[in-house]
Amino acid sequence: MSKQEQHWEKTRGLLMVTLAIWFVFSIGIFLFGAEMNEVTGPFGYPLTYWFTCQGSLGIFVILIFWFANRQEKIDEEFGFSERGED
Amino acid sequence: MLKGNFIDNLPKVYGIYTGGFLAFIIIMAIAEQMGMSAKAIGICFVAFTVAIYAIIGYLSRTAQADAYYVAGRQVPTVFNGMATAADWMSGASFVAMAGGIYFKGYGYMALLVGWTGGYVLVASLLAPYLRKFGCYTVPDFIGTRYGGNLSRLMAVIVLTVASFTYVTAQINATGTIASVALDIPFQYAVYVGLISILLCSMLGGMRGVTWTQVAQYIVLIIAYLLPVFWISNKMGAGFFPHFMLADEVSRIAELEAQFGFVKNSAENLKEVPKGLAGITKAHSAVNATPWAFISLALAMMMGTASLPHVMMRYFTTPSVKAARKSVGWSLFFIFLLYSSAPMLATLSKLSLIDPSLPTGIIGKSISEVQAIDWYQNWNQANLMFVSDFNGNGTLELNEFFMGGKAVVLATPEIAGLPYVISGLVAAGGMAAAMSTADGLILAIANALSHDLYYKIIDPKAETAKRLVVARVLLVVIGFAGATIAAMEIQGILGSVIWAFDFAMSGLFFPLVLGVWWKRANREGAIAGMALGLISGAGYLIWVRNGGSGFLGITQLTFGIFGSAVSLVSMVVVSLITAEPNAATQKMVDEVRVPSGKSILGKQH
Numbered sequence: 001m002s003k004q005e006q007h008w009e010k011t012r013g014l015l016m017v018t019l020a021i022w023f024v025f026s027i028g029i030f031l032f033g034a035e036m037n038e039v040t041g042p043f044g045y046p047l048t049y050w051f052t053c054q055g056s057l058g059i060f061v062i063l064i065f066w067f068a069n070r071q072e073k074i075d076e077e078f079g080f081s082e083r084g085e086d
Numbered sequence: 087m088l089k090g091n092f093i094d095n096l097p098k099v100y101g102i103y104t105g106g107f108l109a110f111i112i113i114m115a116i117a118e119q120m121g122m123s124a125k126a127i128g129i130c131f132v133a134f135t136v137a138i139y140a141i142i143g144y145l146s147r148t149a150q151a152d153a154y155y156v157a158g159r160q161v162p163t164v165f166n167g168m169a170t171a172a173d174w175m176s177g178a179s180f181v182a183m184a185g186g187i188y189f190k191g192y193g194y195m196a197l198l199v200g201w202t203g204g205y206v207l208v209a210s211l212l213a214p215y216l217r218k219f220g221c222y223t224v225p226d227f228i229g230t231r232y233g234g235n236l237s238r239l240m241a242v243i244v245l246t247v248a249s250f251t252y253v254t255a256q257i258n259a260t261g262t263i264a265s266v267a268l269d270i271p272f273q274y275a276v277y278v279g280l281i282s283i284l285l286c287s288m289l290g291g292m293r294g295v296t297w298t299q300v301a302q303y304i305v306l307i308i309a310y311l312l313p314v315f316w317i318s319n320k321m322g323a324g325f326f327p328h329f330m331l332a333d334e335v336s337r338i339a340e341l342e343a344q345f346g347f348v349k350n351s352a353e354n355l356k357e358v359p360k361g362l363a364g365i366t367k368a369h370s371a372v373n374a375t376p377w378a379f380i381s382l383a384l385a386m387m388m389g390t391a392s393l394p395h396v397m398m399r400y401f402t403t404p405s406v407k408a409a410r411k412s413v414g415w416s417l418f419f420i421f422l423l424y425s426s427a428p429m430l431a432t433l434s435k436l437s438l439i440d441p442s443l444p445t446g447i448i449g450k451s452i453s454e455v456q457a458i459d460w461y462q463n464w465n466q467a468n469l470m471f472v473s474d475f476n477g478n479g480t481l482e483l484n485e486f487f488m489g490g491k492a493v494v495l496a497t498p499e500i501a502g503l504p505y506v507i508s509g510l511v512a513a514g515g516m517a518a519a520m521s522t523a524d525g526l527i528l529a530i531a532n533a534l535s536h537d538l539y540y541k542i543i544d545p546k547a548e549t550a551k552r553l554v555v556a557r558v559l560l561v562v563i564g565f566a567g568a569t570i571a572a573m574e575i576q577g578i579l580g581s582v583i584w585a586f587d588f589a590m591s592g593l594f595f596p597l598v599l600g601v602w603w604k605r606a607n608r609e610g611a612i613a614g615m616a617l618g619l620i621s622g623a624g625y626l627i628w629v630r631n632g633g634s635g636f637l638g639i640t641q642l643t644f645g646i647f648g649s650a651v652s653l654v655s656m657v658v659v660s661l662i663t664a665e666p667n668a669a670t671q672k673m674v675d676e677v678r679v680p681s682g683k684s685i686l687g688k689q690h
Contacts, residue, residue: 004675004678004679007678007679008678011678014210015210015211018206018210019206019210022203022206022207022210025203026199026200026203026206026383026384026387027380027383027384030196030199030376030379030380030383031376031380032376033192033372033374033376033379034372037370037371037372043328043329043330043332044332044333044336045331045332045335045370046335046370046371048192048372049192049195049335049370051199052192052195052196052198052199052428053195053198053425053428053429054328054425056199056202056203057198057199057202057421057424057425058421058425060202060203060205060206060417061202061414061417061418061421063206064205064206064209064210064410064413064414064417065411065414067206067209067210067410068209068407068410068411068413068414071214071410072407072410075407075680075681079681080679080680080681081407081680081681082405082406082407082680082681
């Protein structure tokens with residue numbers, strides 16, 4: 001397998017993990033919204049309510065930065081990273 | 087001024103700007119104490135901020151194609167994040183979102199999740215690859231990846247339909263705010279709003295829009311957060327509302343149980359002015375079915391990843407790496423406002439309905455409420471209404487009505503904050519609506535001037551001529567949008583949601599598969615765009631005309647149907663026609679690697 005194919009395979013793997021986490025916090029948990037809301041979540045808010053106000057939103061922010069760093073590592077590993085500044 | 091070292095000086099320039107704006111707020115507060123009228127304060131806030139944006143727009147003027155279309159591709163990640171956040175958060179986010187949460191609770195929060203979750207798709211599926219491609223516009227990518235004028239034209243059509251639906255709502259919002267703040271009729275205020283918008287974008291194109299959007303973000307985030315923190319502290323609800331409102335949320339649930347949601351008769355409701363609503367849904371309980379919530383969130387997420395005015399912001403970063411990080415910063419800056427909207431809704435609702443608070447009006451006598459100053463002001467503005475339906479002389483929960491905008495606009499006054507805050511909020515709403523309108527008008531004008539005029543009609547045109555065409559189109563589209571906005575056909579929020587559905591119906595899969603599926607070809611993409619848009623629009627028209635719909639897909643989520651048709655037709659047509667030629671396949675391989683030259687040249 002060529003260097004480029006290996007790079008793409010790893011990139012696709014990272015995409016799958018990213019989309020899986022995205023799916024859980026944008027769709028998955030809301031299948032059980034009513035049940036989850038009975039539980040007390042962070043800062044004392046009802047759990048589902050907290051996810052819609054802050055939880056899911058904050059997780060998406062962190063997820064994108066995590067994804068960007070992982071992808072940079074993959075690019076560096078195969079020597080595909082760009083030179084120069086951000 | 088805007089050369090070379092300007093980029094290095096950005097933190098200093100915007101630092102001074104922010105300090106200057108805060109100083110301006112303080113000066114206004116002092117002027118208010120000295121007896122400046124509320125009206126004069128409102129005019130000062132709107133005029134001062136719009137003048138600053140116009141100056142930035144003038145200083146960013148350019149005669150170069152890559153500066154006009156992609157801001158010279160040198161916008162640093164954090165600043166591009168702020169510009170995207172301003173581009174993204176429209177008048178709807180700023181003025182209507184907290185109101186939506188206030189009235190509809192959980193069912194509405196799907197928009198919060200959808201409008202943030204979409205950025206994960208932007209970062210992982212599209213933005214870095216389109217940046218590597220080196221295109222000026224979204225149809226530029228479609229036209230080059232799939233080849234041929236027809237695919238480019240289809241992309242221009244989808245872009246125009248989606249963005250135009252969106253932009254009329256934004257011009258409408260600038261008109262509403264300008265008409266209130268400057269005290270002029272809406273029909274004229276719409277054009278005042280439009281001229282302010284064009285001042286930012288006409289001379290500098292994307293470069294002008296970028297630097298004004300950063301300035302607009304700073305104004306709008308201060309204007310949103312300052313009142314939320316102030317109100318929370320004044321009510322004694324907690325100095326950092328986001329972490330400290332659990333008691334208030336449970337107190338609202340307690341009051342809801344105590345009052346109950348009494349249903350009004352149709353006859354009584356006829357009395358209520360159009361556009362006002364009562365509290366009929368629980369604040370923090372789950373009040374929508376899983377599919378209703380998920381389908382709306384999903385439509386907004388896929389729409390986010392297909393809206394060209396957002397995508398083109400990531401064409402302006404210096405590198406692919408920077409484009410990815412910049413998506414993270416964008417969402418961070420959006421998060422600051424979106425996570426505050428539910429807190430504002432909570433504070434606003436509790437301060438109105440809790441009889442044990444001095445601001446609470448439920449349980450007071452109707453005549454007492456009608457004598458309150460702020461009630462009279464907002465009643466006159468057609469944003470508040472009370473009526474004694476059951477004739478007992480006391481105000482009940484089901485007898486109090488409010489407009490969605492009032493949650494953001496009136497809460498500072500209800501909580502007893504000085505008028506300077508209301509002026510600040512007006513400036514913030516203006517900034518939010520202007521920045522989004524600018525991005526949208528530019529997206530449409532650029533697609534028409536670059537893709538339709540230069541790439542299809544006259545490929546030999548000189549740069550100077552291209553930029554003249556681009557500017558003429560900008561003005562024409564702006565005026566067309568303002569004319570439709572002045573007719574006030576539909577509400578702000580409804581048309582924003584439609585724009586997402588149109589965009590995802592026609593563009594989501596042709597964009598994503600263009601990068602992630604090498605086998606996708608021209609015929610498939612054309613089928614995907616055309617059938618997706620037609621079936622989505624058809625579904626909308628059908629449901630609007632009394633159609634029953636299916637699978638719980640409503641007029642707000644018709645993009646789910648449109649994009650499903652788009653995916654199926656794109657895959658089927660691609661597979662029954664010839665695979666893309668070797669050059670195209672090689673191009674896709676190159677797009678997938680961050681290093682190396684972009685596909686399209688620096689000037690094209």
